[in-house]
Amino acid sequence: MKSISAQQLIDQVQDGTLRDRLDAVYVYSPLCGTCALGETMLTIALEALPQCRIYRMNINDAAKAAILLQITSVPCLIIWDRQDTSAPAQYIYAMQSVTYLYEQLSRGRG
Incomplete structure (x- = not known):
């Protein structure tokens, strides 16, 4: 997973280019043990989905994006609809x- 800055994410949401660049963003905090475990599970899942484009974003550097995207806690996996990227389609807070x-x-x- 590559990192994305809050400003890059906000720019892509606002200019409509998000659909061409990513499918989901994993929001985490570096000091969160649950976030580390969630990222490990996500990395394993992505081995079977090489076409899936997921970025990671540190919530500590993303206050504006957290407010804009209405992120309520971490870890959080935000998945966008491939057809309509104007708003996230799904928020996953429990990496089950x-x-x-x-x-x-x-x-x-598809």
């Missing part, structure tokens, strides 16, 4: 399992 993450990320990918 690798299988669950795989199913959510592969939904609607």
Whole structure:
């Protein structure tokens, strides 16, 4: 997973280029153990989804994006609809399992 800055994400949401650049953003805090575990599960799920484009964003550097995207806690996986990127389609706050993450990320990918 590559990192994305809050400003890059906000710019892509506002200018409509998000659909061409990413499918989801994993929002985390570096000192959060649950976030580290969630990222590990997500990394494993992504092994089976090489076409899925996911970025990671440190919430500590993203106050404006957190407000704009209405992120209420971390970890948070924000998934955008491939057809309509004007607003996130889904927020996942509980990284339940690798299988669950795989199913959510592969939904609607055709």
